[in-house]
Amino acid sequence: MQAKATVLVYSDDANVREQVRLATGRRPAMDVPEVEFVECATLPAVLKEMDQGGVDVCVLDGEAVPAGGMGVCRQLKDEIFHCPPVLLLMGRPQDAWLATWSRADSAVTLPVDPVEFADALAALLRTRLAVGA
Numbered sequence: 001m002q003a004k005a006t007v008l009v010y011s012d013d014a015n016v017r018e019q020v021r022l023a024t025g026r027r028p029a030m031d032v033p034e035v036e037f038v039e040c041a042t043l044p045a046v047l048k049e050m051d052q053g054g055v056d057v058c059v060l061d062g063e064a065v066p067a068g069g070m071g072v073c074r075q076l077k078d079e080i081f082h083c084p085p086v087l088l089l090m091g092r093p094q095d096a097w098l099a100t101w102s103r104a105d106s107a108v109t110l111p112v113d114p115v116e117f118a119d120a121l122a123a124l125l126r127t128r129l130a131v132g133a
Contacts, residue, residue, distance in 0.1 A: 011061035
């Protein structure tokens with residue numbers, strides 16, 4: 001098992017980024033590595049971090065402004081070869097079709113439910129680490 005997994009968290013709202021950190025803890029499950037967060041509040045910051053590489057999973061806030069996480073997800077999936085898996089935070093369960101449009105690998109609703117979020121993040125980490133990307 002690798003020493004740490006890097007999770008990029010994008011939201012213009014510091015409270016949402018904090019919910020993600022608290023729901024994850026040191027690691028979302030015992031069979032995945034400890035998590036190191038890279039927090040981004042703007043789209044340019046996300047693109048800069050993704051260009052540098054090393055991100056294992058992206059957590060994107062679909063309610064972020066001015067660049068919403070769904071559009072950001074679609075852009076990343078279009079532009080990055082072997083894009084890391086994306087966990088999308090949605091405002092409403094009815095937005096699941098938009099998560100599909102954005103090509104997110106998984107989606108949960110806001111506010112972050114710690115158990116649901118940790119399970120979804122751990123599943124994406126397992127998938128990412130299994131392919132050795």
